[in-house]
Amino acid sequence: MNIPTILxxxxxxxRDTFRQSVSTKLFWVTLGITLLCAAFCASVRVTGxxxxxxxxxxxxxxxxxxxxxKIGIEKVREEGVRVVTGEISFGFGAMTMPSARPREDTVRxxxxxxxxxxxxxxxxxxxxxxxxxxxxxxxxxxxxTVLLAKPSPRWSILLGKxxxxxxxVTLQATLFVAATWVALGxxxxxxxxxxxxxVPLLVGNFAVFYxxxxxxAVWTRSTVASAFGTLIFWLLCWTMNYTHLRMSGVPVExxxxxxxxxxxxxxxxMPKPLDLSGIFFDAMQAEALSTKPAELIxxxxxxxxxxxxxxxxxxxxxxxTLALASYEFGTLDY
Amino acid sequence: MNAIAFEHxxxxxxxxxxxxxxxxxxxxxxLDIPIGSVFGLLGPNRAGKTTLVKxxxxxxxxxxxxxxxxxxxxxxxxxxxxxxYMHENHAFPRYLSASEVLRFYGGLSGVxxxxxxxxxxxxxxxxGLADRKNEPISRFSKGxxxxxxxxxxxxxxxxxxxxxxxxxxxxxxxxxxxRDVVREFxxxxxxxxxxxHVLTEVDELCDExxxxxxxxxxxxxxxxxxxxxxxxxxxAALKDLYLKGAK
Numbered sequence: 114m115n116i117p118t119i120l121x122x123x124x125x126x127x128r129d130t131f132r133q134s135v136s137t138k139l140f141w142v143t144l145g146i147t148l149l150c151a152a153f154c155a156s157v158r159v160t161g162x163x164x165x166x167x168x169x170x171x172x173x174x175x176x177x178x179x180x181x182x183k184i185g186i187e188k189v190r191e192e193g194v195r196v197v198t199g200e201i202s203f204g205f206g207a208m209t210m211p212s213a214r215p216r217e218d219t220v221r222x223x224x225x226x227x228x229x230x231x232x233x234x235x236x237x238x239x240x241x242x243x244x245x246x247x248x249x250x251x252x253x254x255x256x257x258t259v260l261l262a263k264p265s266p267r268w269s270i271l272l273g274k275x276x277x278x279x280x281x282v283t284l285q286a287t288l289f290v291a292a293t294w295v296a297l298g299x300x301x302x303x304x305x306x307x308x309x310x311x312v313p314l315l316v317g318n319f320a321v322f323y324x325x326x327x328x329x330a331v332w333t334r335s336t337v338a339s340a341f342g343t344l345i346f347w348l349l350c351w352t353m354n355y356t357h358l359r360m361s362g363v364p365v366e367x368x369x370x371x372x373x374x375x376x377x378x379x380x381x382x383m384p385k386p387l388d389l390s391g392i393f394f395d396a397m398q399a400e401a402l403s404t405k406p407a408e409l410i411x412x413x414x415x416x417x418x419x420x421x422x423x424x425x426x427x428x429x430x431x432x433x434t435l436a437l438a439s440y441e442f443g444t445l446d447y
Numbered sequence: 448m449n450a451i452a453f454e455h456x457x458x459x460x461x462x463x464x465x466x467x468x469x470x471x472x473x474x475x476x477x478l479d480i481p482i483g484s485v486f487g488l489l490g491p492n493r494a495g496k497t498t499l500v501k502x503x504x505x506x507x508x509x510x511x512x513x514x515x516x517x518x519x520x521x522x523x524x525x526x527x528x529x530x531x532y533m534h535e536n537h538a539f540p541r542y543l544s545a546s547e548v549l550r551f552y553g554g555l556s557g558v559x560x561x562x563x564x565x566x567x568x569x570x571x572x573x574x575g576l577a578d579r580k581n582e583p584i585s586r587f588s589k590g591x592x593x594x595x596x597x598x599x600x601x602x603x604x605x606x607x608x609x610x611x612x613x614x615x616x617x618x619x620x621x622x623x624x625x626r627d628v629v630r631e632f633x634x635x636x637x638x639x640x641x642x643x644h645v646l647t648e649v650d651e652l653c654d655e656x657x658x659x660x661x662x663x664x665x666x667x668x669x670x671x672x673x674x675x676x677x678x679x680x681x682x683a684a685l686k687d688l689y690l691k692g693a694k
Contacts, residue, residue: 115525118557125554129540136542136583255538259599262504263555264528446460446507 115264122265126273127280130247134281139243147289150227154296157223158206159303161199161216177213214402220303222402227293228311229393232286233386237318238344240285241326244278245340248330254447261447268439275327275435279320286315307396314393317427321384322347324431328438331445347386353379354387355408358418362411384430388423395420448518450607450638451480451503456512458498472498474662475512480655482517482606485629485639487649487656487670491689495662496642500611503640504532516607528557531605533596535612541585545576545595548584553602570598574624589616597625607638614645626652646681658688665691 134140175195178186186196199212201219212219251257251274261267290311298304326343333339357380360368391409399405412418456476459469473495480486490496501507502514505521514521517529539548549567558566571577574594584592593616600608610629614622629652632639643649649656650670658666658673665688666673673684 118525121557122555125551129551132547133540133542253538255536256540258501258504258506259532259534259537259552259596260555261506262527262530262532263552264524264526264557265555266524444508447501 118265119269122269123273123276126270127277130274130277131281133247140281140285142243143240143285144288147285147292150289151292151296153203154223154227154293155300156203156205156207157297157300158202159199159212159216159219159301160201161197161212161214161219175213177211179211180213216301217303217305218402220297220301221305221308221397221399223297224293224305224308224311225394225397225399225402228290228308228314229390229397229399232289232311232315233318233390233393236289237315237322237386238347240282240319241322241343241347242340244282244323245326245330245343246336247278248274248327249334249336249339252330252334252442258447267443271327271331271439271442272435275323278323279316282319282323283312283316286312286319289315305397307398310393310396314389317424318386318389321427321431322350322386324434324438328434328441331438331442350384351386353383354385355406358387358406358408358412361417362408362413362415381426382430384427385423388418388420389427391418392420392424448482449479449515450482450484450517451478451486451640452515452518453478453499453502454513454515456499456502456509456514458495458502458507459510472662473502473509473659476659476662476664477512478657478664478667480638480640482638483633483636484654485633485641485652487653488640488642488659489644489646489649489656489685490659490665494659496659497611498662499659500609500640500642504530504609528603529606531600531603531608533593533600533608533610533613535615537592537596539584539592539595539599542583544581544583545571545587545598546580548595549598549602552599556603558603566602566604567598570601574598575620590618590621593617594621594624597628601628605637607640608632609640609642611642612644613641614643614648622648646685650681658685660689660691 175197176184176189178196178198181189181194181196189196197213197215199214199216199219200209201212202209214222260270290309294304294308322343325346326339329339329342333342353376357376360376387406387409391405391413394400394405394409400410409418453476456473457471458473459471462468462470476495476499488496488499498507502509503516503521505524505527516523516526519526540551543551546567549570550563553563553566554560568577568580571580574597576591576594576598579587579591584595587595593613597613600610608628610625613625617625626648629639629641639652641649641653653670655667655669656673657664670681671677674681675684679687
């Protein structure tokens with residue numbers, strides 16, 4: 114194995130992929146979406162009391178102003194319950210609504226939605242769809258034969274292309290998180306450092322599923338099969354992950370041992386998009402913001418949520434799938 | 448030493464349900480091409496010429512037999528660094544400029560970074576594309592892409608140049624350029640494998656030729672041997688071979 118040739122190949126393929134992303138306008142489209150989200154964040158205004166000091170034994174006792182008004186603000190205060198007078202506005206005050214949370218929590222709530230749900234679901238799926246064509250067009254016999262007649266091992270060409278696409282998504286995810294973090298920070302004065310964990314979350318989720326896209330691209334050389342195959346696989350994994358969490362948290366009566374074993378097997382072999390999100394939710398203390406899936410909370414309480422193993426098994430899945438794609442690519446006749 | 452050696456090479460493409468059906472593209476071909484020769488590979492359509500070239504470039508694997516480049520098995524990919532390949536219908540990435548194409552393929556051929564720019568400049572000058580070097584190749588005509596393909600094949604200063612139907616789409620000046628390149632290779636003791644249907648070109652440039660018909664080697668020798676020292680035209684001699692092969 115000639116290491117310098119492999120490194121050189123990977124470097125050239127990564128460069129080529131970035132060049133391809135710029136020329137296909139994908140780079141600018143994703144950057145445009147990031148700027149739109151940043152503009153949205155910059156237009157947010159949040160007011161409210163600072164978060165009260167909390168202890169493990171303390172039950173949060175506060176009510177939003179509109180709820181307290183129904184009972185009577187003075188009466189509520191006499192009961193020792195704090196009246197939270199927060200507000201959140203969007204579009205530089207164009208739309209205002211009351212917020213029952215302290216200011217920091219309101220901003221974190223927004224960030225969890227922005228990164229944990231919108232970017233991690235819609236964003237990752239769109240990225241998979243948009244980048245699905247990169248490999249099949251590259252692998253067309255007319256495009257790739259001269260490249261395959263170079264001294265580079267075939268697997269290093271595929272690895273370089275894969276890393277190029279993942280690198281492109283890493284750059285876009287970093288720009289997205291940085292832009293929305295800075296915009297929200299300046300607009301609200303709240304700087305949540307845990308929000309940066311969204312970068313590895315988005316990139317990790319994408320990288321795992323893009324390995325499936327790469328395998329399908331090598332196997333079928335079809336953009337449609339690669340794009341829709343990956344989306345269907347994502348849906349399958351999400352359902353498998355959700356069902357496993359649901360059954361881990363609240364045991365179901367009457368399920369056979371073999372079905373339970375198959376579910377466990379599928380869960381451990383396949384990627385776990387919901388578990389990866391769970392790590393981000395925990396870092397953002399999303400449970401207190403009512404933005405964390407109840408199934409995840411129940412599974413955690415039952416001691417059946419293992420984020421470190423979820424990360425390891427997802428990584429192993431991506432490496433295995435990529436190795437399979439490389440083997441297939443290496444043995445293909447052109 | 449031979450630049451190329453095919454040793455009892457056979458290639459069967461599998462197809463159909465469970466890969467049970469096979470189409471034999473090449474059957475038991477043995478052929479060696481010495482270093483320093485300009486060698487022509489001829490044959491009718493679907494004769495197996497392209498399959499031989501693909502096996503030579505490790506684009507596909509032989510079903511049986513072996514292929515060697517510069518005395519080493521074709522599985523040793525490092526010898527591909529000494530090979531330049533020009534393909535008749537290659538689609539370069541349309542988002543790259545002519546200059547970027549040469550840098551990209553040159554870089555992957557192992558040309559050191561400090562030499563890439565200089566070689567690309569010189570070759571673009573040579574193939575007449577210097578004034579269009581920064582234009583995306585999506586704006587290029589077929590002939591211009593062919594010229595770029597030739598420059599790409601020369602980027603690593605190869606010892607073996609493989610030209611697969613190289614004159615497709617080339618104008619008169621382009622064809623002249625190609626002939627000059629082949630003659631330069633011959634003068635410098637390097638090897639050229641020319642796969643072509645253009646008989647005048649083969650007759651004019653090649654020292655030796657091989658004719659493949661229906662996946663088998665039907666002739667190997669000097670052009671004069673094929674034409675019986677000029678008693679037949681090359682076209683007539685080939686037609687005769689093709690018809691015999693078809694039977």
